[in-house]
Amino acid sequence: MASTVAAIPSLHKAWVYKEYGAAKDVLKLEELPVPPLAPDQVLVKVHAAALNPVDFKRRLGKFKATDSDLPTVPGYDVAGVVAKVGSEVSSLKQGDEVYGDISEFALDKPKQWGSIAQYTAVEEKLLAIKPRNLSFIQAASLPLAIQTAQEGFDKAKLRAGQSVLVLGGAGGVGSLAIQLAKFVYGASLVAATTSTPKLGLVKSLGADIVIDYKEKNFEDMPERYDVVFDAVGMFWEPKGTNVVKEGGTAVVLTGPVNPPGFRFVVTSNGSNLVRLKDFLESGTVKPVIDPKGPFDFGSVVDAFCYLEGGRACGKVVISVL
Numbered sequence: 001m002a003s004t005v006a007a008i009p010s011l012h013k014a015w016v017y018k019e020y021g022a023a024k025d026v027l028k029l030e031e032l033p034v035p036p037l038a039p040d041q042v043l044v045k046v047h048a049a050a051l052n053p054v055d056f057k058r059r060l061g062k063f064k065a066t067d068s069d070l071p072t073v074p075g076y077d078v079a080g081v082v083a084k085v086g087s088e089v090s091s092l093k094q095g096d097e098v099y100g101d102i103s104e105f106a107l108d109k110p111k112q113w114g115s116i117a118q119y120t121a122v123e124e125k126l127l128a129i130k131p132r133n134l135s136f137i138q139a140a141s142l143p144l145a146i147q148t149a150q151e152g153f154d155k156a157k158l159r160a161g162q163s164v165l166v167l168g169g170a171g172g173v174g175s176l177a178i179q180l181a182k183f184v185y186g187a188s189l190v191a192a193t194t195s196t197p198k199l200g201l202v203k204s205l206g207a208d209i210v211i212d213y214k215e216k217n218f219e220d221m222p223e224r225y226d227v228v229f230d231a232v233g234m235f236w237e238p239k240g241t242n243v244v245k246e247g248g249t250a251v252v253l254t255g256p257v258n259p260p261g262f263r264f265v266v267t268s269n270g271s272n273l274v275r276l277k278d279f280l281e282s283g284t285v286k287p288v289i290d291p292k293g294p295f296d297f298g299s300v301v302d303a304f305c306y307l308e309g310g311r312a313c314g315k316v317v318i319s320v321l
């Protein structure tokens with residue numbers, strides 16, 4: 001779909017930090033130059049952006065060794081309209097409605113000028129055309145989280161008919177991992193952990209077994225799984241490994257890991273999103289937006305504080321219009 005594009009200003013509003021620290025101490029809304037455009041990039045007029053835990057972990061300085069230089073405009077996830085194309089761009093044009101995770105490697109020199117801003121410059125290859133049925137808010141909620149679930153299941157070689165346990169089923173990644181396991185990869189059984197108030201949500205996403213972790217330990221239950229997808233960081237506990245079937249594996253997103261588990265860091269590519277287009281456009285896989293949001297552009301500090309509380313239900317999204 002094509003949108004009309006307004007003239008590009010020389011300055012734009014962006015959230016920026018010049019030193020590592022707590023959101024309320026270091027994040028400021030400022031006027032900055034609109035980011036320069038490389039030949040393989042497009043300039044996106046941002047309509048919506050989503051937060052991910054990597055945004056606050058990075059802002060706290062946890063990835064200093066491999067981070068890009070300060071100052072930093074945070075934000076990986078974007079949905080918006082192409083305002084200008086670089087000289088080598090061939091598949092996108094001005095007015096295209098796009099979405100994507102703007103940093104190819106989440107921890108290795110991620111973009112200095114991120115998506116929590118009115119404009120961001122992104123390589124064409126990292127973007128896809130926004131599914132036509134999704135709003136910008138819905139589209140912005142997906143890229144990093146859904147590609148994490150997809151890459152995790154690809155690396156785990158999840159096959160139709162296998163069983164999956166998702167630890168952290170109500171979070172940004174877990175809520176999409178349940179849907180992908182069940183409806184994209186064809187898992188025969190999906191179980192997921194969550195706390196009591198979110199049991200209904202997790203069930204509605206397609207989980208066959210919902211485990212209330214406040215009431216039961218998943219390790220103490222009799223079921224065994226071909227693939228465990230750990231979005232909480234529990235797989236270091238020796239008992240946790242017992243829930244993996246012989247020959248099975250565990251995808252671990254955070255924390256230490258025991259065999260047969262493995263950790264990986266998500267890679268962004270627009271072609272991953274293209275692979276999911278039909279599932280998204282048919283409504284088979286649905287974005288899950290935290291009901292506290294979408295946050296407005298002036299409330300980014302509040303949005304970060306909320307995400308950092310660790311209780312988000314689906315994705316925390318910012319409206320940038």
Ligand code: NDP
Nearest residue numbers: 053148168170171172173195253254264265266310311312
């Ligand atoms: P979220 O902040 O969205 O996760 C919040 C959710 O976690 C809440 O719904 C909460 O539910 C749930 N939760 C917390 N503790 C538990 C528990 N003990 N058992 C079950 N659920 C629990 O985070 P994301 O989903 O975006 O990311 C999850 C982790 O994965 C983060 O550490 C993130 O940094 C990492 N990550 C790593 C990636 C990689 O490439 N390696 C990529 C993406 C994310 P409740 O309130 O019910 O407890």
